[in-house]
Amino acid sequence: MTQTLTLRRPDDWHLHLRDGAMLKAVLPDTARDFARAIIMPNLVPPVVTAADAAAYRDRIRAALPEGADFTPLMTLYLTETTDPADVVAAHAEGLVTAVKLYPAGATTNSDSGVRDMRKVQPVFEAMAEAGIPLCVHGEVTRPEIDIFDREAVFIEEVLDPIRTRTPGLRVVMEHITTADACAYLRDGGETLGATITTHHLMINRNHILVGGIRPHYYCLPVAKRERHREALVDLATSGFDRVFLGTDSAPHTQANKETACGCAGIYSAPVTMPCLAQVFEDAGALDRLEAFASLNGPAFYGMAPNAGTMTLEKGEPLEIPAPLATGDGPVIVFDPGRPVLWRVVG
Ligand code: NCD
Ligand code: ZN
Numbered sequence: 001m002t003q004t005l006t007l008r009r010p011d012d013w014h015l016h017l018r019d020g021a022m023l024k025a026v027l028p029d030t031a032r033d034f035a036r037a038i039i040m041p042n043l044v045p046p047v048v049t050a051a052d053a054a055a056y057r058d059r060i061r062a063a064l065p066e067g068a069d070f071t072p073l074m075t076l077y078l079t080e081t082t083d084p085a086d087v088v089a090a091h092a093e094g095l096v097t098a099v100k101l102y103p104a105g106a107t108t109n110s111d112s113g114v115r116d117m118r119k120v121q122p123v124f125e126a127m128a129e130a131g132i133p134l135c136v137h138g139e140v141t142r143p144e145i146d147i148f149d150r151e152a153v154f155i156e157e158v159l160d161p162i163r164t165r166t167p168g169l170r171v172v173m174e175h176i177t178t179a180d181a182c183a184y185l186r187d188g189g190e191t192l193g194a195t196i197t198t199h200h201l202m203i204n205r206n207h208i209l210v211g212g213i214r215p216h217y218y219c220l221p222v223a224k225r226e227r228h229r230e231a232l233v234d235l236a237t238s239g240f241d242r243v244f245l246g247t248d249s250a251p252h253t254q255a256n257k258e259t260a261c262g263c264a265g266i267y268s269a270p271v272t273m274p275c276l277a278q279v280f281e282d283a284g285a286l287d288r289l290e291a292f293a294s295l296n297g298p299a300f301y302g303m304a305p306n307a308g309t310m311t312l313e314k315g316e317p318l319e320i321p322a323p324l325a326t327g328d329g330p331v332i333v334f335d336p337g338r339p340v341l342w343r344v345v346g
Contacts, residue, residue: 003314004345005277007290009306012037012272013195013297014135014174014246016265017060017072019043021327024063026251029269029324031070033344035306038135038246039072041100042109046077050090057095069308073097073301075135079112080119084126091132097301098133098172099123103158105141106150107220108250108264113137117162124162128169133193133301135172138181139221148205151221152180160184163192172300175200175248177221179231185242186235193300195246196236198272201279202336204229215257216332219250220264236292237285244297247272253329268334270321275334277312277342311346318343 015030015037017023030037039060041047047056053074060072075098076087082099090096101120102113114120127134138159139150155173163171173181173194185194199219204226208217217223235243249272250265257263268275273293280289298305317339323330 004311005286005289005342006309006311008294009035009308009310010245010273010293011035011297011306012247012249012269013172013244013301014038014040014197014248015269016040016042016248016250018251019056019059022251022331023060025324025326026249026267026269026331027060027063027070028065028068030249031064031068033269033273033310035069035308036071036073038098039074041075041077042102042107044109046079046109046112047075048077048079048082048112050076050086050095052076053090053096075100077102077112078114078120078123080114080116082120082123084123087123087132088126088130091130096132098135099127100135100137102137103139103141103154106137106139110137117158121165124166124169128166131170131302133170133172135174138173138176147222148224151176151178155180155184163188174246175221176232177224178228182231182235186240188242190242193242193244195244195248196232197246197248197266198268198275199223199266199334199336200229201233201236202229202275202338207337215262216266216334218257218262218264219248219266222264233279233283237280237283237288239285239288239291241291241296242300243292244300245272245276245293251324251326251331253326254323254332255329257332266334267324267331270324270333271318271340273310273312273344274318274340274342275336277314278340281314281342310344312342313345314341315343317341
């Protein structure tokens with residue numbers, strides 16, 4: 001008998017869609033499987049003001065395939081000159097769902113990010129008051145901090161102080177990669193949530209570096225040791241309700257990945273749901289996939305879960321799709337390097 005799994009239609013709480021030709025090419029892969037996604041604002045130049053967000057939302061809507069059922073949830077890119085009143089107004093009118101904090105220089109297109117957290121304290125306070133979530137790229141950028149330690153140091157040196165001086169601020173620790181982040185989340189209380197990516201549940205740092213350097217496994221935050229991956233799987237599959245899916249699907253062209261200084265980012269949108277079903281099945285927790293992918297995120301953001309459903313079926317190993325053709329060049333799709341026996345059938 002064929003094994004199937006039906007869950008509420010999932011959402012993606014952290015997604016890069018880019019713009020122009022790339023947007024047009026990648027958007028169908030997300031709109032097929034996900035009803036909503038939190039859209040990252042790290043365009044060049046970034047999505048900083050309410051007007052920028054409205055224009056970007058309209059470009060996304062215009063790029064949607066006919067008949068697609070997909071709602072982009074827009075974010076603003078926090079800078080040291082962000083106006084608290086603009087943020088609050090954009091949220092009040094339903095244009096913007098969250099604000100994104102990038103420490104300056106932490107990752108792809110983060111040059112306009114925040115250098116001095118004190119400068120954005122008035123924005124944090126206005127957000128706490130209005131109940132606007134802050135999505136955080138949680139890595140310090142000081143050159144003397146080892147890249148594998150940057151998340152743990154950020155929690156202690158930056159995130160915890162922000163939360164202590166801004167009571168009530170709702171924070172999403174995005175794409176967590178360490179046991180340290182899992183522990184901080186569990187103790188964090190109801191204002192703290194976290195997302196986990198598909199790839200951080202499936203790869204560790206050996207995948208990037210053993211037997212040759214594999215740029216298509218390179219992303220930020222960089223994958224850590226196996227024990228950290230195991231902590232992420234334990235948390236995601238535990239039924240804990242403040243952790244949810246954020247794919248961080250981040251397309252870069254093959255040429256920009258396979259080069260002497262390759263870009264960070266993994267394109268996982270087309271295969272995420274089959275991969276997650278495999279991870280959850282392997283952990284004996286298939287019945288908890290729905291909470292992670294479809295229920296916990298809306299609950300944290302104060303939204304209703306989607307009305308529609310998705311059905312997955314177990315069978316022959318999934319074939320990883322061929323590189324996605326885009327107007328900018330091909331984009332390689334995430335291949336976890338092990339059999340995935342699930343596929344989306346409806
Ligand atoms: C993201 C990108 O390419 O925009 N890259 C990544 O490795 N995740 C930026 C980010 O989310 O850090
Ligand atoms: Zn991202």
